[in-house]
Amino acid sequence: xxxxxxxxxxxxxxxxxxxxxxxxxxxxxxxxxxxxxxxxxxxxxxxxxxxxxxxxxxxxxxxxxxxxxxxxxxxxxxxxxxxxxxxxxxxxxxxxxxxxxxxxxxxxxxxxxxxxxxxxxxxxxxxxxxxxxxxxxxxxxxxxxxxxxxxxxxxxxxxxxxxxxxxxxxxxx
Numbered sequence: 001x002x003x004x005x006x007x008x009x010x011x012x013x014x015x016x017x018x019x020x021x022x023x024x025x026x027x028x029x030x031x032x033x034x035x036x037x038x039x040x041x042x043x044x045x046x047x048x049x050x051x052x053x054x055x056x057x058x059x060x061x062x063x064x065x066x067x068x069x070x071x072x073x074x075x076x077x078x079x080x081x082x083x084x085x086x087x088x089x090x091x092x093x094x095x096x097x098x099x100x101x102x103x104x105x106x107x108x109x110x111x112x113x114x115x116x117x118x119x120x121x122x123x124x125x126x127x128x129x130x131x132x133x134x135x136x137x138x139x140x141x142x143x144x145x146x147x148x149x150x151x152x153x154x155x156x157x158x159x160x161x162x163x164x165x166x167x168x169x170x171x172x173x
Contacts (some may be wrong), residue, residue, distance in 0.1 A: 140165055 144165055 136169060138167060 144162065
């Protein structure tokens, strides 16, 4: 009777429970096969991809933190370099000023030494000129005395003789 009912239901367009059960069983088998062979690997791939993306994000965040740390270190080093450069410039200025003062002091000392040397040389030249003048005066005096002795002169002749000798001495210079 069951077969009759099944056949009658199929012929009349009624509900065929056998086909439904068969299709339901086949659907569940297909679903189990898909889960085992297709859905499992796809889910594993998706899980691996998710882990890979999470690792990449973590790695990127760590690199970002390291980059920030390096930027801070570079900023600190730049500050230190600026401070050192400023210190070097200030030291160079101080050294330049000290060298300037040393050079000025040395120049003043040298100028004083040259001045003293020139004054000594002038004094020596003056002494030599005075000595030479004394020698000439002495020799002129001797010459005048010898000329006076050679001839007795009156006052006019004596004065003329003295003037002649003075002029002679003036031309000799």
